[in-house]
Amino acid sequence: MSGIIQVKNVSKSYWRDSIETSVLHDISLDIKEGEFTALMGPSGSGKTTLLNLISGIDKPSKGEIIINGADISKLSESALAKWRSTNIGFVFQFYNLIPVLTAFENVELPILLTKLSKAERKQHVETALNIVGLNDRMDHYPKQLSGGQEQRVAIARAIVTDPVILVADEPTGDLDKHSADEILLLMERLNKEFNKTIVMVTHDPHAASKAHVIRHLEKGDLIQETV
Amino acid sequence: MKILKLIFKNTLRHKLRTVLTIFGISIAVIAFGILRTVVTAWYSSVSAASANRLIVRQSVSFIFPLPYSYLEKITQVPGVKDVTFANWFGGTYIDKNNFFARLAVNADNYFDVYKEFVVPKDQLETFKKERNSCVIGSDIAKKYNIKLGDVMTLDGDIYPGRWEFVVRGIYQPKFKSTDAMQMFFHWSYLDETMKKEMPGRAGDVGWYVVLINDPLQSASISDQIDALFKNSSAETKTETEAAFQQGFIQSSSAIITSMNFISFVIIGIIMLVLGNTMIMSARERTREYAVLKTLGFSGKHLAGIILGESLLISILGGGVGLLFTYPIIKGFSQFIPKGIFPVFEIEPITVVLACSSAIIIGIVASLFPIQRALSTKIVDGIRFTG
Numbered sequence: 001m002s003g004i005i006q007v008k009n010v011s012k013s014y015w016r017d018s019i020e021t022s023v024l025h026d027i028s029l030d031i032k033e034g035e036f037t038a039l040m041g042p043s044g045s046g047k048t049t050l051l052n053l054i055s056g057i058d059k060p061s062k063g064e065i066i067i068n069g070a071d072i073s074k075l076s077e078s079a080l081a082k083w084r085s086t087n088i089g090f091v092f093q094f095y096n097l098i099p100v101l102t103a104f105e106n107v108e109l110p111i112l113l114t115k116l117s118k119a120e121r122k123q124h125v126e127t128a129l130n131i132v133g134l135n136d137r138m139d140h141y142p143k144q145l146s147g148g149q150e151q152r153v154a155i156a157r158a159i160v161t162d163p164v165i166l167v168a169d170e171p172t173g174d175l176d177k178h179s180a181d182e183i184l185l186l187m188e189r190l191n192k193e194f195n196k197t198i199v200m201v202t203h204d205p206h207a208a209s210k211a212h213v214i215r216h217l218e219k220g221d222l223i224q225e226t227v
Numbered sequence: 228m229k230i231l232k233l234i235f236k237n238t239l240r241h242k243l244r245t246v247l248t249i250f251g252i253s254i255a256v257i258a259f260g261i262l263r264t265v266v267t268a269w270y271s272s273v274s275a276a277s278a279n280r281l282i283v284r285q286s287v288s289f290i291f292p293l294p295y296s297y298l299e300k301i302t303q304v305p306g307v308k309d310v311t312f313a314n315w316f317g318g319t320y321i322d323k324n325n326f327f328a329r330l331a332v333n334a335d336n337y338f339d340v341y342k343e344f345v346v347p348k349d350q351l352e353t354f355k356k357e358r359n360s361c362v363i364g365s366d367i368a369k370k371y372n373i374k375l376g377d378v379m380t381l382d383g384d385i386y387p388g389r390w391e392f393v394v395r396g397i398y399q400p401k402f403k404s405t406d407a408m409q410m411f412f413h414w415s416y417l418d419e420t421m422k423k424e425m426p427g428r429a430g431d432v433g434w435y436v437v438l439i440n441d442p443l444q445s446a447s448i449s450d451q452i453d454a455l456f457k458n459s460s461a462e463t464k465t466e467t468e469a470a471f472q473q474g475f476i477q478s479s480s481a482i483i484t485s486m487n488f489i490s491f492v493i494i495g496i497i498m499l500v501l502g503n504t505m506i507m508s509a510r511e512r513t514r515e516y517a518v519l520k521t522l523g524f525s526g527k528h529l530a531g532i533i534l535g536e537s538l539l540i541s542i543l544g545g546g547v548g549l550l551f552t553y554p555i556i557k558g559f560s561q562f563i564p565k566g567i568f569p570v571f572e573i574e575p576i577t578v579v580l581a582c583s584s585a586i587i588i589g590i591v592a593s594l595f596p597i598q599r600a601l602s603t604k605i606v607d608g609i610r611f612t613g
Binding site: 052055057058077078081082084085086088090092096098099100101105109110112113157 | 230232233236237239240514515518519520521522523524525526528604605606609
């Protein structure tokens with residue numbers, strides 16, 4: 001059975017000052033629906049680049065990326081933006097919340113683009129904040145929250161559209177151990193209870209240990225897969 | 228509508244910077260408003276000119292007189308409805324700073340030709356009967372607290388001596404642009420005195436004012452009048468009243484052109500001020516824009532957010548500036564002698580220019596930040612650290 005995420009012979013190069021830098025070399029992998037995958041590797045191994053390609057915020061130089069049956073490498077920028085808004089939830093290392101918006105408003109951002117009514121949006125946001133355990137902080141601004149709480153708001157923002165896939169780039173990288181454990185627990189819960197397919201980039205073996213599959217990259221090559 | 232809140236909150240993100248930018252735009256709009264008001268006030272005499280009045284003057288220069296004998300010949304030109312005349316008297320009323328036009332006019336028909344000077348019928352009749360009487364504008368009466376029957380004494384310079392006039396009429400301006408700071412008295416009174424004291428200057432008329440039936444005939448009537456006096460010792464130059472007024476303004480054209488130019492330079496300055504603010508804001512938010520793109524916001528959405536913020540600031544700045552321009556112009560008008568600018572107030576065209584400039588500035592100032600936000604790749608934006 002084919003995975004929900006199929007990466008087929010993907011290569012990626014960047015041009016900087018007319019010098020081509022090859023970041024990924026002929027990568028192929030399958031991630032099944034409901035799988036929790038960790039991408040590990042040293043800095044510069046290409047794990048974040050691979051995550052960016054899977055989430056449709058960057059395009060491969062060669063190869064195909066098929067998500068849920070759709071080849072996203074062939075989509076236009078605007079089609080890709082629309083596709084991302086419904087299929088992918090993003091969690092960043094530095095949360096990337098909008099500082100002038102409350103927790104509620106930050107979580108509401110992705111669904112502002114939908115046709116949901118105000119009442120429906122409110123319900124979705126409250127549900128998402130409830131899942132991450134922050135329904136009592138919805139009127140707080142990011143600066144009034146701890147790092148762990150900010151990351152939970154970011155996770156609520158990622159799941160508010162009920163996407164099939166969650167991508168997380170070092171989600172615990174900026175957190176203390178206690179907060180990191182809370183975030184990992186939350187991600188495990190999202191994977192188990194809500195059947196979210198999760199692709200997480202991490203340096204942290206403890207974080208990676210929560211995943212079903214750990215894929216190791218080195219110098220742009222996929223070198224090892226640990227189940 | 229859904230992103231209005233985001234636009235509003237973004238605008239207030241750096242309150243001090245936003246307030247200073249709005250303040251800067253307001254100051255520039257006030258300066259623009261004042262300069263434009265001066266320019267429009269300068270041209271108000273031209274816009275107030277009547278299309279069916281021609282001015283006949285000496286062809287060499289306005290300062291040289293024409294013979295009184297021309298009156299009858301001009302009156303007989305086909306298409307001419309009425310002819311009156313006037314002399315610039317000059318002189319001083321109490322103090323040299325008390326500037327207003329003092330004209331010796333043909334009392335019989337001057338107010339028939341200039342219907343915008345509305346003199347009550349009984350006052351006009353009394354004026355016509357008394358040779359040393361005068362009619363003054365309502366602004367003169369108000370400014371110097373002059374009532375009917377009062378005597379106004381002028382110290383003559385072009386026409387030396389002390390001249391006393393009894394105020395028999397106070398005219399009201401018919402239109403907003405009508406100058407209510409003028410004084411008119413009998414040309415015949417002046418001429419009689421000249422006959423006695425300076426006979427060489429008797430029978431001189433400063434200029435003729437020709438009322439015509441059809442403004443479309445102004446060119447041909449002008450040609451016919453000038454042809455009458457060709458090769459005489461006092462050739463004439465006949466032109467429309469608007470062209471005549473324009474001729475006066477021409478002497479100050481360099482100043483007006485400079486003011487016009489500066490008023491538009493100010494628009495450029497506002498554009499740079501706002502452009503700078505918007506570029507700084509957009510640069511600081513490079514990562515946020517990238518995040519919004521990952522969440523599915525399209526280029527159109529981002530352009531709307533940036534444009535909205537830029538427009539909000541420029542319109543607020545423009546609005547506040549305009550709001551303050553009105554009392555400032557009113558304050559200025561108190562100190563500017565009425566005789567210089569009959570109308571010194573903000574014209575609708577100034578408001579339209581200020582408003583449309585604010586909108587255009589808002590749009591232009593957002594173009595570069597929009598282009599930058601749209602062209603930055605998500606992956607580069609997310610890595611951006613400022």
